[in-house]
Amino acid sequence: MTVRIVLVDDHRMFRSGVRTELANEDSIEVLGEAGDVVEAVDLVHTQRPDVVLLDVHLPGGTVRPGGREVLQRCADLLAAEPPVRFLALSVSDAAEDVIAVIRAGARGYVTKSILGPELAAAIRRVADGDAVFSPRLAGFVLDAFGAGAGEVASVDDELDRLSQREREVMRLIARGYAYKEAARELFISVKTVETHVSAVLRKLQLSNRHELTRWAADRRLL
């Protein structure tokens, strides 16, 4: 199955670079490109791609960062059937940028230093409905949920803490393990790793843990 994607980034050089790198991937088709918030919202609505590769910082619009506004104005498509899924891509791995787009609905976050094949894998993963975490995002999650300090959820679906297994998976991702390697390390299947990561993403989006809400309130994201 071919994954149809749209590139949203304000740097034309970067867009063409990504296009070139993805040209080798047969299973990924680039439908179009957009350079600012308004263009992006229009393009996504007309093309209805499977995945939007979304830059966090975009010109235009009123909300900062611009990527968050695109997500907000495409909220109808996030829940549509089939849904449009967003993978955030940015040079900045500052926590506020990451969390702003994740909590607005992005399914994953990678930095722009990612190499072509890894980017293609991340796009396919998001297209399948799974989550993509960069090592730094995993580290942020461990910090924000108190997992580094040893807090562990007693029930799996507790929103404000990670379960033991989720913590292990996050730690491996923070250590630079790919999902496949993490699965091997924990003696579980890749699918199970993906399930854990998706569960963590859901917690990150929905949790009211004070580290996250205080952070969001400080930036008027609530």
Next chain:
Amino acid sequence: MLGGVCAGLAKHLDSSVKEIRILMLIGGALGGFGVIVYVWLWALAPVAGGAPASGAAVAGGGLPAGGGMPAGGGMPAGSGAPVGGFPPSVPAQVRGVGPGREVPTAGTAPNSGLPAGAATVAGATVGSVAEPTVDSMAGGKVRRRPLSTDLMIGAALLLGGLYLLTLRLGWLVRPDVVLPLVVVAVGAVVAYTQLDEVERTRWAERAGVGGTRMAALRVVGGAGLVVVGILLLVVGATGDVAQMGRTLVAALSVLGGAGMVLAPWGIRLWRDLDTERAERVREAERADIAAHLHDSALQTLALIQRRSADPAEVSRLARAQERDLRGWLYGGPTAEATTVATAVPCIAADVEDLHGAVVEVVTVGDRPIDERTGALLAALREAVTNAARHGGGSVQVYVECGPSGVEAFVRDRGPGFDPDAVPSDRLGVRESIVARMERHGGTARVVSVPGDGTEVRLTVPDESGRAGAGRPG
């Protein structure tokens, strides 16, 4: 004496308390000179600092501890009334020393002719202040009293002392002139100190923090005092109250009219000042940014153009510049690293500069650097260097400071090697990583799969033997 002034002075001058006290008493007997010195010292000398634990030291050196006492010691008023007025308001610990020492002094003082009124006023003012101060000292907390209060009381007492002095020297002092002047002065001081505070709290106010009604009240009160003082002066001079009223109305109308005319202009001026200030701040910021970009990005770009033939060097330069800009924009590693989480990015940066690799750092939690974590960081540096040198490409560093200790992982995507096949004369991994960690009660493991990269895992337990995890050293 009771204010602790003598004790403090003695400490400062390295002489005995007794000597200072005697000198003070002599000074006090000689026309009130000692009084003035004492009062000024008491008002201006800093409260003794010292750790909260050293309560005794504080009690000994804390000057205002017996705030009320200088009046008693200094005022050789001889009349029992002001001195007797203190004890109820002075906590026991001070009182225990107080009267026993001071009452005889008062009795022997030669100035029995001094008016008791001034002393009483001064004493009452100070006495009322004394209690909370002493209480806070007794509570083991050292607190700096607001300077303005100190100054106020000091000034009041000084005036009292001066008044006594003039009386003793036989100068003619006319209360009907002096009193209004004092009122004017007090009013002005109150208003001005408040204005200063208003200026300071303006930012807080803009940020939405509570108002400064009290400050405004005090400014108005101060201004009122000034007006009353002037009125008293004028009435004292002319003695005509009716004419005074008319003059007052005329003066107020003139002031009001002038205010109406000048207010818009004043507001305009104020706004202009405001915009100008904002403009200047913006300008300074822009200059800062320009300077930073010039020193960093432009320089690096120039270097890159000159070295374009050397790809490794170009990529090293670009990476170093990226790190620098990132740190500047998002607050990256700082100059002095005193904790694990700040030290790790510095290590990564050093290795990147030396070996041209890309080192990604993720840290969770933090703790200060001590002997153990220092050893871990040294081993980590070695491991990152190895990974950058042999691994090729990017290195992923993950450091987690948890309740049970610190764990560090260094992963590279290089060709990998068989750790057991490394010849024993190669000391790198064995000595500087494994042995170092074991010496400090930690562990080091090297996991390497040929073709699948290498991971070095370092751990140090939290300082064992100590109960309670995560206690900073």
